[in-house]
Amino acid sequence: MPDKHSNAPEPGTKLGSHYSRCFGCGDDALGGLRVSSTVGEGLSVTTEFTVTDNHQGAPGLAHGGLLALAFDEALGAVNWLIGAIAVTGRLETDYLMPVPVGTTLHITAQCDGISGRKIYTSAVGRLGGPEGEAAVRATAIFIQVGVDHFLSNGRLEDVQEAMHDPEQLRAARAFEVNP
Ligand SMILES: CCCCCCCC/C=C\CCCCCCCC(=O)SCCNC(=O)CCNC(=O)[C@H](O)C(C)(C)COP(=O)(O)OP(=O)(O)OC[C@H]1O[C@@H](n2cnc3c(N)ncnc32)[C@H](O)[C@@H]1OP(=O)(O)O
Secondary structure, eight states: OOOOTEEEEOTEEOOOOOOOTTTTTTTSSSTOOOOOOESSSOOOOOOOEEEEEEBBSSBBBOOHHHHHHHHHHHHHHHHHHTTTEEEEEEEEEEEESOOOOOOOOOOOOOOEETTTTEEEEEEEEESSSSTTTTEEEEEEEEEOOOOOHHHHSOOOHHHOOOOOOOOHHHHHHGTTOOO
């Protein structure tokens, strides 16, 4: 298990978006999920995703791909607690129950360990409250990367715009451990 980073936010702190145009957590992504995560105990976060009319796969039910996105965000938020910049290498979801429109999925995500650049994470999403019945479970492996991953692979105009955003610069520095 990695140590929690010395500058990691306290439990109860709401984590900001890592990129304002991120479809999962950004405020500027049209139609995006706009989920936000809150720091939990240890190396965990909690994330709520309320399913709306726009998130349907089957009539009245959430699309599994969008649920996977909510989990990708929740699981990825765990990386901030260890001060790592990382991208999703693998994401596996188990859909245990249908998730109806109008319900809120209460997701708890945690770090399970690291090995080299790989960060192992897992999460459960419950319906009806944080202690409700488990509807979706997920595991993911994130791979730590440097900022150069985004600079070399991202579209130049978006990278340049992001570099002028103080929040983005804060995110890219990830507690100063991986400049
Ligand atoms: C100032 C402005 C500048 C901008 C700065 C922005 C900072 C923003 C801050 C925070 C951003 C957070 C962003 C989160 C976004 C939400 C989450 C997503 O949607 S991410 C998008 C989807 N994912 C991808 O696009 C990855 C695509 N894949 C790749 O780029 C490469 O494959 C990569 C980097 C993952 C690995 O490539 P390699 O060449 O660097 O490394 P190798 O040697 O292949 O792997 C290293 C280790 O990882 C394992 N690994 C690699 N891929 C794996 C996989 N798919 N499953 C399991 N293990 C894997 C390998 O087996 C190896 O393990 P062993 O060291 O040998 O033990």
